[in-house]
Each structure stands twice: as structure tokens, then as C-alpha cells.
Amino acid sequence: MKNIKLLIASEILNREINDLILNDFQWTEEMENIFLDFSINKKPLSKIFQKKRFWQYDFFTNENTLDPRPDTEIIIEIMLKRFKKEESLFFLDLGTGTGAIGITLAKNFPQSKIIAIDICPKALEIAKKNAKNLKCLDQITFLQNNWLENIENILPNKNFILVSNPPYLLENEITKELTFDPEIALIPFKGAKNEIDRLEKYLKIYEKRKLFSNCFMEICPQMTELCIKYMPENKGIYKDFGNRNRVLFW
Ligand SMILES: C[S@@+](CC[C@H](N)C(=O)[O-])C[C@H]1O[C@@H](n2cnc3c(N)ncnc32)[C@H](O)[C@@H]1O
Numbered sequence: 571m572k573n574i575k576l577l578i579a580s581e582i583l584n585r586e587i588n589d590l591i592l593n594d595f596q597w598t599e600e601m602e603n604i605f606l607d608f609s610i611n612k613k614p615l616s617k618i619f620q621k622k623r624f625w626q627y628d629f630f631t632n633e634n635t636l637d638p639r640p641d642t643e644i645i646i647e648i649m650l651k652r653f654k655k656e657e658s659l660f661f662l663d664l665g666t667g668t669g670a671i672g673i674t675l676a677k678n679f680p681q682s683k684i685i686a687i688d689i690c691p692k693a694l695e696i697a698k699k700n701a702k703n704l705k706c707l708d709q710i711t712f713l714q715n716n717w718l719e720n721i722e723n724i725l726p727n728k729n730f731i732l733v734s735n736p737p738y739l740l741e742n743e744i745t746k747e748l749t750f751d752p753e754i755a756l757i758p759f760k761g762a763k764n765e766i767d768r769l770e771k772y773l774k775i776y777e778k779r780k781l782f783s784n785c786f787m788e789i790c791p792q793m794t795e796l797c798i799k800y801m802p803e804n805k806g807i808y809k810d811f812g813n814r815n816r817v818l819f820w
Contacts, residue, residue: 571609574605574608574609574615575597575601575605576590576591577615578601578604578605578608578615579595579597579601581615581619582598582600582601582604583595604618612746612747612750613750614637614747614750616631616637617631617632617633617637617750620632622637622638622668624638624640624642624643624668624670624674625643625646625670625674625677627673627674627677627704629668629669629670629673629700630668630696630699630700630703631668631696632696633750633752634690634692634693634696634752635667635668635693635696635697635751635752635755636667636668636751636752636755636756637668637751638667638668638670638671639735641788641810641816642670642671642735642788644788644808644810644811644816644817645671645733645735645786645788645817646671646674646675646678648786648808648817648819649675649678649679649731649733649786650678653679655678655679655680656680656681657679657681657682658681658682658683659679659681659682659683659729659731660682660683660684660685660727660729660730660731661675661679661682661683661684661685661730661731661732661733662684662685662686662687662721662725662730662731662732662733662782663675663684663685663686663687663733663734664687664717664718664732664733664734664736664775665687665688665717665734665735665736665737665755665771666686666687666688666693666694666697666712667688667693667696667697667735667755668693668696668697668700669686669696669697669698669700669701669710669712670700671733671734671735672684672686672697672701672710672733673697673700673701673704673706673710675733676701676704676706676709676710677704677706680709682709683709683710683711684709684710684711685710685711685713685724685725685730686710686711686712686713687713687714687715687717688712688714688715689714689715689716689717689754690714690752690754691714693752693755694712694713694714697712698712717771717774718774718775718778721778721781722781725781728781728782728783729783730781730782730783731782731783731784731785731786732775732782732784732785732786732787733785733786733787734771734775734785734786734787734788735787735788736758736771736772736775736787736788737754737755737756737757737758737771738758738768738769738771738772738789738790738793739756739757739762739768740757740762740763740764740767740768741757741760741761741762741763742763744756744757758770758771765796766796766800768793768796769793769796769797769800769801772787772789772797772800772801772818773800773801775787776800776801776803779803779820784819784820785819785820786808786817786818786819787817787818787819788816788817789807789815789816789817789818791814791815791816794807794815797818801818801820803820804818804819804820805819805820806818806819807819
């Protein structure tokens with residue numbers, strides 16, 4: 571809890587944590603209210619400060635966007651291992667949210683072009699704002715679309731690399747902390763309750779896999795068997811930094 575208090579003070583006072591440890595600071599009522607919102611209401615600090623770090627960038631986030639998670643950074647790591655930074659690549663970031671994946675790819679592959687899709691117009695506005703702040707707006711086309719509906723008519727070629735972190739939680743897995751993220755970013759559809767329901771968004775990608783040069787999709791490690799069973803033409807699963815199955819690909 572002491573660390574959380576330091577984080578809050580650092581954000582409010584715009585001072586480094588080390589500076590706060592070494593020199594005194596005043597704990598204010600504003601800080602206490604934020605602390606209570608965090609500890610009692612379980613509101614994540616990222617939602618309170620509307621900011622989440624992903625890779626080395628700060629992304630604006632709010633109630634319309636999923637806060638980018640550290641686990642998702644492995645997708646960037648994989649792209650950097652498989653492709654050269656100077657290549658002219660095409661990426662489709664499906665379900666872009668804050669734009670974390672697509673924007674980070676744009677920054678790391680400066681010659682690449684990206685299509686970033688989301689169904690939620692408010693999330694797309696935030697993704698655009700993040701791309702503008704991070705100076706890569708010219709590389710990215712933001713599109714409101716229902717997952718891969720009509721994608722045949724949208725993609726200009728078959729060289730696109732699909733990257734996605736699809737929603738896969740079941741309704742009964744939404745904990746108090748998660749209620750601050752939009753439901754549409756967490757569950758594949760209203761009423762999702764069986765194991766197979768987790769795969770709804772994945773199977774839609776699988777059906778259209780021939781339209782892409784490669785597909786990389788984040789999974790949760792517990793979904794491994796399910797993914798292998800229902801998407802047998804996969805090429806394998808990458809492990810994350812904690813050695814857990816994390817990215818299914820083909
Ligand atoms: C798990 S979040 C991933 C967000 C971001 N890519 C990340 O990794 O931080 C899933 C995203 O998919 C979007 N989404 C959900 N259903 C969709 C649909 N039918 N069509 C397009 N996007 C959808 C949500 O709005 C949300 O932004």
C-alpha cells in the first residue's frame with residue numbers, strides 16, 4: 571500500500587518516486603480520495619489517471635478502452651523477432667482499443683502501414699488521439715467495423731499480418747476490477763458462458779485466415795487445448811515472458 575501511495579503522490583505532484591522517498595512530501599486530501607477509490611472501489615490507477623504504459627509509450631485510456639496489459643507486449647516482441655524494422659509491412663490490428671498494438675508496431679516498423687479496426691467509435695477516437703500524440707497518425711487507417719465482416723472488400727492485398735488480442739472472458743469471470751474496462755473488450759458476446767464461447771472471435775479469424783499472410787492472436791494459457799482442438803491448422807503457440815502459452819499463430 572505504501573508503494574501505491576507513492577505512485578499516487580508521484581502522479582499528482584509530478585515528481586519522481588525516488589525524490590519522494592528521499593525528500594518529504596505532503597499527503598493531501600486529493601491523494602487520499604484517489605487512494606480510497608483504488609483500495610475500496612477497486613478502480614485501477616490507470617483508469618483514475620487515464621494513462622497506461624505499454625512498451626515504452628504512454629497511452630491515454632478511459633472507460634471506453636481496455637487498458638493495455640503487459641502480457642500483450644509479447645506480440646510486439648514476436649514481430650520484432652520475425653520481421654526486420656526497415657521492412658514495408660502491412661498489419662491489421664483487429665480490436666485496436668487504445669491502439670496499443672497497432673501504434674507500437676507503427677513506431678517500431680516505420681515503413682509499415684496499419685489498418686486498425688474497432689467496433690466502438692469512442693475507442694477509435696482514443697486510438698486516433700494516441701496515434702497523434704505518438705506521431706504515427708500517417709501510418710494508420712482507423713476503421714469502424716464489426717470484426718472481420720466484409721474484410722475481403724477492405725483489404726487492398728493479401729500481405730496483411732493480422733495481430734489481435736480478442737475478448738475471451740466468460741460473463742461470470744468479470745471481477746470488480748474488470749468492470750472499469752468496457753464489457754465489449756472483455757467478453758466475446760453477451761451471454762458467453764461455455765468454454766467454446768471463448769473462441770467466438772478467434773474462430774471468425776480462423777475462418778478467414780487465408781486472407782492474411784500470417785495471424786498472431788493473444789490467448790490466455792488456459793485456452794491452449796481448446797485452441798489446438800478447434801483451430802488445428804495453427805502453426806504453434808509462442809510463450810510469454812513467464813513461459814506460459816500466450817500467442818497462437820499461423
Ligand atoms: C481485449 S480488447 C483489446 C484491445 C487492445 N488491442 C489491447 O490489446 O489492449 C478487444 C477489443 O476488441 C474490440 N471489439 C469487440 N468486439 C468487436 C467487434 N465485433 N468488432 C470490432 N472490434 C471489436 C473492443 O472494443 C476492444 O477494443
